[in-house]
Amino acid sequence: MSEDHISEEAPPEVHHYNEIGEVPWDIQNYWAQRYRIFSKYDEGVWLTDDAWFGVTPEPVANKIADHIAKYAPEGRSILVDAFAGAGGNTIAFALSGRWKRVYAIEKNPAVLKCAKHNAKIYGVDHKITWFEGDCFDVIKNQLKVLGPYSVLFASPPWGGPGYRYDEIFDLSTMEPYSINTLFTEYSMFTDQIVLYLPRTSDVRQLAKYVKGTEQATVMHYCMEGASKALCVYYGDFRGPSTD
Numbered sequence: 001m002s003e004d005h006i007s008e009e010a011p012p013e014v015h016h017y018n019e020i021g022e023v024p025w026d027i028q029n030y031w032a033q034r035y036r037i038f039s040k041y042d043e044g045v046w047l048t049d050d051a052w053f054g055v056t057p058e059p060v061a062n063k064i065a066d067h068i069a070k071y072a073p074e075g076r077s078i079l080v081d082a083f084a085g086a087g088g089n090t091i092a093f094a095l096s097g098r099w100k101r102v103y104a105i106e107k108n109p110a111v112l113k114c115a116k117h118n119a120k121i122y123g124v125d126h127k128i129t130w131f132e133g134d135c136f137d138v139i140k141n142q143l144k145v146l147g148p149y150s151v152l153f154a155s156p157p158w159g160g161p162g163y164r165y166d167e168i169f170d171l172s173t174m175e176p177y178s179i180n181t182l183f184t185e186y187s188m189f190t191d192q193i194v195l196y197l198p199r200t201s202d203v204r205q206l207a208k209y210v211k212g213t214e215q216a217t218v219m220h221y222c223m224e225g226a227s228k229a230l231c232v233y234y235g236d237f238r239g240p241s242t243d
């Protein structure tokens, strides 16, 4: 870890837990998997207690970054990560080396500090432009002109752990942003959109946003034989199904 990391001051809601005794009970399961979430955890990774629940584990984030890098249309050189969280996906996008610039938006200031700090640990902070604020506002007011050159990735909140118990997850009632809100807002910015959603998401609802006879690809991302989540790819992504 560089001096720079050590000298940084963490806000009070940000932690780096070293021992199980320090970890709140509801996070202990996540903490036990800390190296799968961030392989460089011991280098001083920061998380807020809430961020543990939403962070994309590193192998999954790397696989998604790899797929987007490979399958996105060539003319797209910017990756916008609308919900950066603690940086799981943002770091993977920056590490992929595919993007001229990664733009990362997060509305919670403490969580954004975690993402910036974690990106430094992974050596990619300089490849990322950070925005603190509401992604819909930032995209509309600060990034609008970049739309035609961008791929938009969004890993929105899923409305708490309830999604785990639904056989089919109703994306129209997803809190706080429904599939309709996400798609409508983002499609005003770009037509290359990737959404990271619960594994049980209703694919019929996803299909509604496919234009005419175009196609969307749904890809499940698995760890140890079980789907963790899925991504739906809207736009001109080449992929296993179109190769």
Ligand SMILES: C[S@@+](CC[C@H](N)C(=O)[O-])C[C@H]1O[C@@H](n2cnc3c(N)ncnc32)[C@H](O)[C@@H]1O
Pocket: 054, 055, 056, 057, 082, 083, 084, 085, 086, 087, 088, 089, 090, 105, 106, 107, 108, 111, 133, 134, 135, 136, 155, 156, 157, 158
């Ligand atoms: C599921 S987490 C993202 C996790 C991230 N992909 C990672 O790997 O760390 C969702 C994040 O979106 C943030 N958020 C919620 N509403 C937002 C909004 N309107 N604009 C920007 N960020 C928002 C939350 O604070 C939360 O950190």
